[in-house]
Amino acid sequence: MDPVVAGLVIVAVGLLLCFLGVGSVHLAVITSGFGLGWMLGDLFGASQSTALLIGVLGGLVAWIAVAFVFKLAAFFIGIVTGAVIGAKLYGTVSGDSGNWVLAAIIVVAVAAACGFLADRYRRRALLWLTTIGGAGIVLGGLGRVSPDSLGFLRDPAPGWEQVVSFLAWVALALAGWVVQRRLFARRLGIERDEEPSKR
Known part of the structure; x- marks a missing residue:
């Protein structure tokens, strides 16, 4: 498969x-599962x-698993999205060390913490988790689309590349947070400021 096409698919997800x-539990589950697998x-x-x-198998397995445990959907989405965040965090801080033990510890720890946060705080936690996880997937995909100029977003070398990659991750996650808060204010239970009544 062409690396640019693969990268664009990953960016879209x-x-x-x-x-x-x-906006959709199903969308969050499938995209988180895909992101984790990829x-x-x-x-x-x-x-x-x-x-x-x-990635495709990860999305399918995540969606089937949530169908069986729908009452625990927020917890499960938190775990899967947290694993995505943990994988991106490991990739950002470790560079190309390939240390499976450290990767497993970071991914499992972040996944467990995010699962409990999602279970406890539901929509508000899922808002943060989906934006942070999605931003990580986007940066990984951009690194695949243009490895020469943006490859550091996927696999940063120690130093300035890690800093820039982390700041890009934060900026994109914040942009997603702002957009989702506006689009899904009612679902999130966010009351919009009422316009002052005209006298």
Whole structure:
């Protein structure tokens, strides 16, 4: 598969999660599952096609699992999205170390913490988790689309590349947070400021 096409698919999935994740439980589950599968495959050196296939299978497995445990959907979405965040965090801070033990510890710890946050704070936590996870997927995809100029977003070298990659991740996540708060204010239970009544 063409790396640019694969990268664009990954960017599209990340944008859906980052900017529309709270809008649909199904969308959040499928895109989070895809992102987790793809990021783990990518972190450990899978080919483009294999990483995409792992992503598709991850999305399908996540969606089926939530169908069976729908009462725990927020917790499950939190765990899957948290694993995406953990994988991106590991990729950002570790560079290309390939340390499976450290990766597993970071991914599991962040996934568990995010699962509990999502279960406790529901929509508000999912708003943050979907934007942070989606932004991480987008940056990984952009690194695939243009590896020469944007490759550091996917696999930053220690130093300025890590800083810029992290700041881009934060900026994109904040943009997704603002958009989702506006689009899904009612679903999130955010009361809009009422216009002052005209006298």
